Amino acid sequence: MLIRYGYEITIDCPQQTPLVCLLAIHEERGADLRTPETLFTTPETRTTTYRDLFGNRCRRLVAPAGMLTLWGDATIYDDGQLDPILPNAREIAVADLPDECLLYLMGSRYCETDKLSQAAWDLFGAIPPGWGRVQAICDFVNRHISFDYQQARSTRTAFDAYNERVGVCRDFAHLALTFCRCLNIPARYVNGHLGDIGVPVVDPMDFSAWIEVFLDGAWRTFDPRNNKPRIGRIVIARGRDAADIPLINSFGPHVLKGFRVWTYEIQDLSTQ
Incomplete structure (x- = not known):
């Protein structure tokens, strides 16, 4: 199957402001691209790229004073399979x-x-180690936290989410991977595109966060927010948590003025 994905983000900076953006898909999916990733900035702005300590592709630029729009778009091949269990x-x-x-x-x-x-050992210590224990963690987090866009907060930690019992996808991910780490199971934070392919449309399209857990010698996908296998995950970046891989890291103040994300299946390249 083919998936078209992209974004349009507009920010307002009171002065020239250096930015580091993590918006390009992870290079592991480079061979699956059917149209190259395109990036436009308005006004036109010079950018350069580098790889961070986690192997993610980062883009550097200096935003001019005033409005800056970042627009990206591409089409990628996906096998159309659900996340493996x-x-x-x-x-x-x-x-x-x-x-x-x-x-x-x-x-x-x-x-x-x-x-x-x-808390991790009290809740999950008696569950036999392995996939089932990680799934039990995701089941608990999915029930324990109520999803609410209006309650999003950039400073909320896993401990806060555990006590406040509300949050967005990053809070679900932070709490689940923290429980895993407490039980000596390696877990890392992932963000990327995840559309509504194969499921009813529930929320506005957004960048999503989930986790990968190291089991049986490989990193396995778990999603405590949705807590069910999904089709068409497109990884952008991985890190210890959201602090490592913000979509936009600005070295100065800015105000978000516009935000739009798209991720949907297309039949062929002519239908873009």
Whole structure:
């Protein structure tokens, strides 16, 4: 299947402001692109790219004073399969984990493992290790937090979400991956495009957040917000939590003036 995805974001800066943007899809999906990713800025602004410590593609630019619009669009091939469910996938003992996984056992800006460790073991410690335990964590988080766009807050941590019981997809992800880390299961934060392919239209299109958990020697997708397999995930970036991979990191004040995201199936390139 073919998926068209993109975004249009407008910000207002009171002065020239350096930006780092994480809006391009992860390079692992580069071979699946059927039309190249296109980026336009209005007004036209010079940009450069680099890769961060987590391997994500980042774009640098200096926004002029006033309005700046970032517009991107592309079409990608997807196999159309639901996220796999692997009930026999095993946890890996900490001593046997690859070195690169150890970072994802640690606490981070939004994931206070020290504050939630006891709760994690009380809630999930008796569940047999493996896929089932991670799924039990996602089931709990999905029930425990009420989704509410109006309650979004950039400073809410996993501990806050646990106590406030409200949030958006990033809060679901932060709480679930924190519980995993407390139980010595590596877990990382993911953001990207996720349309409504195969499900009823419920919410306005937006960038989404989910998690990947290291089980049986590979990173596995879990989604505590939706808590069901989905079609057509398009990864943009991965990190320890949302602080590592903001869509726009501005080194100065700005005001968001416009935000639009699209992700939908098309039949062929002529229908774009």
